[in-house]
Amino acid sequence: MAALKVGDIAPDFALKNADGQLVRLSEEIRKNAYTIVAFFPAAFSPVCTNEMNVFEEALDEFRNLSAGIIAISADNAYSLREFVERNGLEFPVVSDFYPHGKIASAFGVLGEEGMADRALFIVDQDRRVRYSYVSDRHVNPGADKLIEALEGMEGLKEAA
Amino acid sequence: MPEGRLPSLKPPLSERDWTRGPWDAPVTLVEYVDFQCPCCQGSYATVERVLSGREGAVRFAVRHFPVRSVHRYAEGAALAAEAAGRQGKFWEMYHALLQPRGRIAPEDLEFHARQLDLDLDRFHRDLESEELRAKLLEDKQWALRSGLNGTPTLFINGLRYDHRSCPVKEEELRAALEAARREATLPLVA
Numbered sequence: 001m002a003a004l005k006v007g008d009i010a011p012d013f014a015l016k017n018a019d020g021q022l023v024r025l026s027e028e029i030r031k032n033a034y035t036i037v038a039f040f041p042a043a044f045s046p047v048c049t050n051e052m053n054v055f056e057e058a059l060d061e062f063r064n065l066s067a068g069i070i071a072i073s074a075d076n077a078y079s080l081r082e083f084v085e086r087n088g089l090e091f092p093v094v095s096d097f098y099p100h101g102k103i104a105s106a107f108g109v110l111g112e113e114g115m116a117d118r119a120l121f122i123v124d125q126d127r128r129v130r131y132s133y134v135s136d137r138h139v140n141p142g143a144d145k146l147i148e149a150l151e152g153m154e155g156l157k158e159a160a
Numbered sequence: 161m162p163e164g165r166l167p168s169l170k171p172p173l174s175e176r177d178w179t180r181g182p183w184d185a186p187v188t189l190v191e192y193v194d195f196q197c198p199c200c201q202g203s204y205a206t207v208e209r210v211l212s213g214r215e216g217a218v219r220f221a222v223r224h225f226p227v228r229s230v231h232r233y234a235e236g237a238a239l240a241a242e243a244a245g246r247q248g249k250f251w252e253m254y255h256a257l258l259q260p261r262g263r264i265a266p267e268d269l270e271f272h273a274r275q276l277d278l279d280l281d282r283f284h285r286d287l288e289s290e291e292l293r294a295k296l297l298e299d300k301q302w303a304l305r306s307g308l309n310g311t312p313t314l315f316i317n318g319l320r321y322d323h324r325s326c327p328v329k330e331e332e333l334r335a336a337l338e339a340a341r342r343e344a345t346l347p348l349v350a
């Protein structure tokens with residue numbers, strides 16, 4: 001299955017965060033105009049660590065653009081807890097470990113070897129996908145494309 | 161942004177940036193640095209070796225991206241570099257902070273300031289300066305919009321250069337700078 005594209009409706013999910021609390025997409029999207037759903041392959045890998053560190057530094061920018069963020073990997077919750085603590089991540093990082101990669105698969109981004117692809121989605125409050133990007137697994141895409149996309153949406157909103 | 165196109169530095173360098181080398185150099189290398197990042201520390205000597213002997217050909221610039229969530233001393237070190245810069249010694253502090261086994265804890269910053277013969281009262285005042293914090297924030301906002309994807313993130317002639325190893329490999333960086341130089345000095349085709 002190909003990655004969800006702009007206009008698709010993202011599947012709802014309820015996955016445990018690093019503290020064992022369920023994070024439900026349909027509830028998270030109520031908190032902000034937009035929600036970034038960021039899949040990453042593997043906690044503690046250098047590229048994933050850099051990517052999450054960049055998103056942590058970008059939280060204020062995202063908030064200013066009315067966006068929240070949820071990160072998802074198919075790692076187990078215990079690994080993610082350590083990953084979140086070591087990197088001081090303040091946004092939800094949730095585990096898609098069991099059934100393994102079910103949500104990544106539903107978004108069309110479950111890659112080889114059971115790891116999620118490195119993929120970014122922005123969904124609105126109707127769970128409609130407003131932005132979709134699958135990166136080279138070995139390259140941290142950074143936050144620029146997300147910021148650019150969100151700034152474009154803000155413009156559309158103001159013009160409406 | 162079209163898929164596959166490398167992110168570009170925003171905004172271009174200006175007088176507010178710390179730079180070395182001539183403004184009309186054919187190649188510009190920009191480094192977003194976190195002074196506590198092991199990869200930045202490990203790449204420092206490589207970058208300096210590559211720059212050595214290319215003084216007329218490369219303009220080198222530094223902007224800050226302290227990753228505060230994992231490096232508790234990084235922001236203080238960035239402020240120390242800026243504060244030293246206010247006394248004309250940005251690069252001297254930059255070198256001091258990036259030495260092997262770099263000392264960048266708060267007590268080390270004063271040690272470096274003494275070594276550089278800075279006015280210590282002014283240095284400490286500047287470490288608390290809102291203006292310098294605002295400059296760091298501005299660097300960060302630009303970094304995020306420029307596609308920063310870790311530290312160090314390098315830009316060569318305005319385009320992100322994705323080094324896939326830490327520390328940065330000397331031969332690969334040399335080759336990338338040379339390719340940029342060749343491209344920048346190609347004659348225009350009518």
